[in-house]
Amino acid sequence: MSAAAELHSLRRGRATTKPQNLAAFLFLLPWFIGLFLITLGPMSVSLYLSFTDYNLLQPATFTGLDNFTRMFTDDRLHQSLVVTFTYVFVSVPLQLALALGLALLLDRGARGLPFYRSAFYLPSLIGSSVAIAVLWRTVFGSAGLLNQGLALIGIQGPGWISEPSTALGTLITLNVWTFGSPMVIFLAGLRQIPTMYYEAASIDGATKWRQFLNVTLPLLTPIIFFNLVLQIINAFQSFTQAFIVSGGTGGPADSTLFYSLYLYQRGFGSFDMGYASAMAWLLLLVIGGFTAINFWASKYWVFYND
Known part of the structure; x- marks a missing residue:
């Protein structure tokens, strides 16, 4: 050419x-x-x-790092961090363990698999909605459905959401109950594991438990990692459940004062938008930090095909 x-x-x-x-x-x-x-x-x-004093009614006034230094002396913020970290580190592992266990059961070829998959996934669709939080309040109230059921067998149930010792546990239970989304992802991951690995392990005399430890878990670690990162991010941002169950107060005795709920109280309850913005950036740094730690640690326990 x-x-x-x-x-x-x-x-x-x-x-x-x-x-x-x-x-x-x-x-x-x-x-x-x-x-x-x-x-x-x-x-x-x-x-x-986040570097200003702003209340929505007057122009913002630049205050430098004052909002961030206030965090060191804010006892309610410290309490909200304790509540949120407890919620994340207890509910997320329990949720993933339950999701993986049910995925293993469904992967065995149960009849009516589409029905069970849809039924188990349904709580994840409505678990963060106002309706399900109201239902949870109805179930765990002092005269709720749970205590009515316990009364039938002669047990006087406590006020699950009105006592500091049990209020957070009800919200943890609610988050564990919304296991459907990670369960479906686990089920998809299990379906991608080649059967030849199980056949080879069976020929070598490995029991079902050994096959689970040496075949299923290593090949499923990328899916576990994905679900872990996703659910930790979602748990740190939880708001609706605590807002509805506690009536927006974070009570009793701030036992359900999630960080996002306290942020809402400062921003839209006290109109302290400057401080609320600083809190939002702190939450971003916390979530980003945990995500970075998870990615760094993944090289030690996440195994890919290579």
């Missing part, structure tokens, strides 16, 4: 590429608008407000 023909072909290719690039940009335009107007824009404003 001559130089002139090559130049003509190159120009023709460029002319064809321009409309394709324009079409791609137009399709991506709504995403870019959402990114800047709904995500990056509010984040930038929140970052600025």
Whole structure:
């Protein structure tokens, strides 16, 4: 091909590429608008407000690091961190263990698998809604369904959501109950494990338990890692359950004062938007830190095909 023909072909290719690039940009335009107007824009404003004293009614006043230094002496913030960390580190492992156990049962080929899969997944769809939180309050109230059932066998149940010693446990139970989403992901991961590994282990005389420890768990670690990161992020941001069950107070005795609930109280209850913005950035740093730790630690226990 001559130089002139090559130049003509190159120009023709460029002319064809321009409309394709324009079409791609137009399709991506709504995403870019959402990114800047709904995500990056509010984040930038929140970052600025975290260094100000702002109450929604008067112009923001720059105060430097005052909002962040206040956190060191805020006892309710410390309590909210304790409650939130307890909630995350207790409910997430229990939720994942239950999800994995049920996924293993369903993977054995139970009849009516689509029905069970849908039934188990349903709580995950409504677990963070107001309706299910109201239902939970009805079940665990002093005269709720649980205590009525216990009364039938002569047991006087406590006020599950009105006593500090048990209130947080009810919310942990609620989060464990919404195991459907990780269960479906575990089930999909189990279906991807080749049967030849189990056949080879069986020939070597491995029991079902040894097969689970030496075949299933190692090959399922990428799915466990994915679910772990996702559920930790979701648990740190939990709000609706504590807000409805405690009536928005975080009681009794701040035993259900989730960090996000206290952030809401400071921002929309006390109109201390500057402090609430600083709290939001602290939450972002905490979630980002735990996510980074999980990714760093994954190289020691997550195994891929290679």
